[in-house]
Amino acid sequence: MSSRNFQRSVTTALDVMAIEDRVAENLVHQHLWTNLKSLNIRAAESNIVICTGVPPAKLHPDDYEISEEYVLPVRTEQNWTVHQWACVFDGIKEATNAEASPRRVVMAMVTEDSTIVYYFVNNGLIRPRKN
């Protein structure tokens, strides 16, 4: 599909806040994550910035332990295709020199009123939650 959503604009004015900074700030100060870093990945022939960090507690009750999470900042107005998501998973694997792509990525949807809605995007099928 179109790579419109992935292309970073060349001229990023100084006065504006980039969406990934918004997400990182929110994770550190509202949700108390630590060790926030940004990770540049190549996906679908464009560059994407992903935030990585460690949450203060397990994000999902079925998680084995607390581990580093990958967070993809997006906006409400964007449309994401399965292909684009596949590229994100592959891109993370490549950028981290990992053996496999992560089992999930957290999608951080930044909205006009500053709400950030977080969603799990799992790489493949997962067992549904029991309760």
Place this chain on the structure above:
Amino acid sequence: MSKEANDADIDVDISDEQQDWRFLNAIDRSGQSLPKRGEKDYEPDGTGLQVSTLAESRAAMYKALEGERKHSSKNHVSATWFGYIGKARVDVVAGPHFMTMGKADSSGVIWLLPEEVIYLVERGSMECWWPEGAPMSLQAVYSTCIKAMGDIEKLQVYSYLRKIGFIVQRATSYDPDFRVLEQRKLEREEALINMRNKAGYSGLLRRSFLMGYNNCVVSPLSFISRQLARRAATSNSTLLWRSVYRSYESIYSELNIIPCHRPPHLEAEVSDLDIEEPAAPFRVMFDVWKPGSTFKKASPGKPDYRIVVVSARDDKMPSLNQTASLFASVPVSETTKDKSQMQRLKEGWRTVILAVVDAGIISLFKLSDVGFGDEKMYIRPPPKPRAPRTRKNQSKKS
């Protein structure tokens, strides 16, 4: 009150779930009361208990299906299908079905619509014959009746509602040649005359002035101040421009600049009949009465619900115009005006039920014609008078 309390679980529909057939066994044994629903297991756990429960449930289903279906010859109905008029003529009338089904012609012969034919044949109450004198197979009944109906969705909705006890009639307005909005105009005129006879003109005129798409009533006095306001507003500074406001109400009325729809609150106020006739599929198909109602075929009275049938795969949500035509084709609910503000906003002044059928699965939606513009949230109901608190009461508490 209890209706409000019911609101919480009103969206739970047990028919969404696979039924446990052991219910039938329990009814057999205990007679009167229905058994409690148990907890559901999350997944197969490999235990014998689960396996035997499943087997028991399956056995109960087979037992239920095996049951012999008997018909008394006393209630035996027979009819002949006439393809060129798309109806079946009832030759032998028996049983209670004809209290709510079929329509007699001038000579007293009862005719059944295709949905009624299938329903009766399906439940084993009637046998249907070809005009040539040969019996129709079940397959033949299905294929001819579905063809006569146009599609299978309407049939599915009809038999679903009948099976759970509703009285269902084909709406007269469903006939594409029936000008339902013309009919509604006559009804409105009648309501208007009744109202004039009852209350005189004044109340009606006041209300009709407020109707339709207009934002505010302009009194001569406020007109002058509005003219001033207008001058300020067209210079695009800000919408509110006075330096002092005497009440929040005056602020809100000055903010009110977006025209909005006002649904009629009474039959006599209906003003939106000069629009397009509702067209298929967004046209009322069935009139429905609750199971307990004292229904008479000759004078059925107003139905409790009006059902529109659409196919989930072929039809999308109705557009605004289609929805408007649909609402215009049904009368104003007589009970809405006595409801609380919040209920008026949730249930609306005119309602239709949309039955959306996806390959046999029926989802029903209630569409309500509501008017937020009529309900001003800034006007609060007067505070309840406080019960006088005496010392005696307080000391009792502590």
Place this chain on the structure above:
Amino acid sequence: MKKSLNQLYGSPLPLVVRPLPPIIPHNPLSWIFWLWEYWFPEPEYNLYDGILHALVLPSETTFYVRIDNGSDINSLWSMGFFGKGTLSRSEPSWYTRTARRLGLQGGEQMTSEEVTAARREERKKFKMMRAQAEAEELARRKKLDEMKEVWAGQDSDSVSTLVDEESKLTSTGVASEAGDSKHELTRTLEESQPAQAAAVLVESSASPEVSGNHATVIRFEDQSIIDSNNKLIQQEYLQLMPQEAFFLSYGLGVLRITDHVTGKPLTSEELLTRFVSANPRFLSQYAVYHHYRSLGWCVRSGVKFGSELLLYKRGPPFSHAEFCIRILTSPGDEQHDWWWNTSIGRVVGGVKKGLVFCYVQGNDTENTAKILDASEGYSIKDILGSYQIREVVYRRWIATRNRD
């Protein structure tokens, strides 16, 4: 003494209202006073300050307005519940929360986020107990299977015991004893009112002794937000979405918005130009926002419930939102398929709110062009007045529950 909600949030809008003094017929002085007040009222006017910022994303930009001044934030929040704290769920409470977490000055009060956290903790405990009950039930069933195997080759007496045992578990119909006991536990737990328990938790953690016992952890990330006087530095501000900002500045005229780049205050036209250029649907979305605000609703973003707006009767501290508003432009994007409709209906129904499809009729393209062109003058009021709104409520209807 604790103030009541009505005292705290008495005004529905951030405007001062000056009622006219009463006229006492037999007291001519009161007439003069009335006339004086009528003709020469002393204007009472608060002007708040906001700054227009842009949030960029590759290839698109959106605008929002930021309020930094503490008392302005307070007024805009408490009078009509405008904006959202960037690091809070709604009301900006980050400072209090964080000062409390770090044991610094300014964290004396309880915030709504902490109440929610306590409630979630209670819910988690309940789920753990339920999981335990389920594990016990599974163990019971397995034991029964084992017994069955052991007894399989034994005398008929034991077998009849087994049959008894098993019938206890299964034959009482669908609600077996085991199921019953589990059900009982679930019910007791569910009835134990997490809200009340949460209140107890909140109270105990609010008392200084308890929070004092709690070891304060200062993360590496926290070091940069504490100044040399050991005071917490504010990281949060109030963010207004474009509709809110335009309503406050153009609609009510109480917000002065300065452009972050030029540092100059923006006129209503300049502000509108920016909003419509970033969002081609801004005008119809604003018309809807304005419509509900002008009827006295407290209107906030509905993004968490898959809709554009939420309507509160008075505001979040008073009650949950009553309605979710989904905006459809007519003609245009009004004819969605039924799967779309059901998804939204289920989400909104699940949180027990009413689902309102709000149809807006108006020409965004033409109006936006008029605003961007600006060569011929236009009236914002007339443009907004060219939109028409009609609401339709959709609700799932369950036939079996509407039979009597």
